Amino acid sequence: MDFSEPLIAGTLVRRYKRFLADVVLEDGTALTAHCPNTGSMLGCQTPGSRVWLSLSDNPKRKYAHTWELVELDGGALVGINTGRSNALVREAIESGLMGELGGYDEIRPEVRYGDENSRVDFLLTGTNGACYVEVKNVTAAVREGIALFPDAVSTRAARHLRELIGVLGHAGQRALLCYCVQRSDVREVRPADDIDPVYGRTLREALDAGVEVIAYRAKLDPQAVALVERIPVVCP
Numbered sequence: 001m002d003f004s005e006p007l008i009a010g011t012l013v014r015r016y017k018r019f020l021a022d023v024v025l026e027d028g029t030a031l032t033a034h035c036p037n038t039g040s041m042l043g044c045q046t047p048g049s050r051v052w053l054s055l056s057d058n059p060k061r062k063y064a065h066t067w068e069l070v071e072l073d074g075g076a077l078v079g080i081n082t083g084r085s086n087a088l089v090r091e092a093i094e095s096g097l098m099g100e101l102g103g104y105d106e107i108r109p110e111v112r113y114g115d116e117n118s119r120v121d122f123l124l125t126g127t128n129g130a131c132y133v134e135v136k137n138v139t140a141a142v143r144e145g146i147a148l149f150p151d152a153v154s155t156r157a158a159r160h161l162r163e164l165i166g167v168l169g170h171a172g173q174r175a176l177l178c179y180c181v182q183r184s185d186v187r188e189v190r191p192a193d194d195i196d197p198v199y200g201r202t203l204r205e206a207l208d209a210g211v212e213v214i215a216y217r218a219k220l221d222p223q224a225v226a227l228v229e230r231i232p233v234v235c236p
Contacts, residue, residue, distance in 0.1 A: 001084065001091055007052035007068055007222040015045040021067050023051060033065035036081045040152040042140040044070050044078050052222050069220060072185070077220040078139050079182030084225065085137035086121050088180055092216060092227040093124075100176070100214060103128060114163035129172030134160045138181040138189060138215070147181050147215075148192035150199055158202045165209045177206070179215035179233065182225065188232045189215040204235055 013022035013030075021035045033053050035041075052069040068081050086109070093101045104124035111123040113132065122133040140151035150157055164175035179189045193200035207213060216227040 001088055001226055002224045003054060003068070003222070005055060007054055008065070009050065009052055009222070012045065012047055012049045012051045012070065014047055015041065015067075020063075021045075021051075023053065023065070023067070031065060032063055033067045034061075034063045035067050036083050037067075037137075037139070038082070039139070039150065039154075041080060042148075042151040043072070044080055044139050069222065074185070076183065076185035078184075079218060079220050079225050080139055081182075082137040085180035085182070086135050088182075088218065088225065088227050089133070089135045089178055089216075090122065093122075097227060098178075098214075098216070098230075100212070101131065101133065104131065114166055116159050116163055118160060118163045120163070129174065131174040131176055132164060132167050134164060134177050136177065136179050138179045139183060140192065141183060141186050145185070145187040147179075147183060147186040147189045148195070149179060149189060150192055150196050153196045154199060158196075158199045161199075161202045161206045161211070164211045165206050168210050174212065175206075175210070176212040176214065177203075179213075180227065181215055181217045181231065182220065183217065184220055186217060186231065188234050190234050190236070200235075207235065 010023040010025040015021045021033045024030050050071040053065040092098045104126040106125045108123045110119045120132045121135045124131040138147045138149045140148045167175050191200035191203050213233050215233050217231050219228045
């Protein structure tokens with residue numbers, strides 16, 4: 001996925017009120033940008049970090065800039081815009097990178113399903129049946145090489161796992177959770193049991209029930225971001 005326009009570099013001053021970030025651009029301009037991430041952004045919001053912003057031409061937006069990338073100590077890049085994860089996964093499916101999700105004729109986004117009235121990120125359908133796909137964006141890593149999800153308690157993420165378990169009772173239906181890892185410095189994904197033990201338990205229940213769980217890591221730079229390789233999901 002190429003960014004439509006070159007990203008704008010700056011330095012993070014602070015992230016606050018969940019959706020706002022103060023940034024100083026390289027030319028000294030101070031501005032407030034939209035932060036498209038509802039999580040705690042564990043390890044990704046340190047003041048003084050180098051960041052990159054996109055610029056919208058929508059005159060109705062209160063904040064024209066959107067925070068897209070942050071550079072961590074050591075140089076690793078993290079994509080913090082959770083709104084891009086679904087597009088990245090769809091791109092990977094359509095390009096054939098995700099062989100696990102090949103062979104379907106149609107990809108439908110945001111289809112309502114389940115006993116708890118959820119919307120699945122993608123419903124893949126074809127002559128061989130259907131596959132319900134939930135996508136989760138991963139940015140947290142507190143140990144070298146190990147990414148964690150979630151980075152804050154998420155009742156919504158646990159609900160989505162329950163919904164995926166529910167669709168397995170019908171013939172010809174698959175259920176799959178895909179972790180979209182927008183970090184360049186990790187080798188595996190694990191449930192963040194210390195942060196959200198309920199989610200960790202529910203993930204293991206989903207695996208035992210037959211929900212497929214995969215993770216793909218992205219390659220990132222200020223020009224583009226794309227999923228490039230599958231990495232293990234480990235539930236010790």
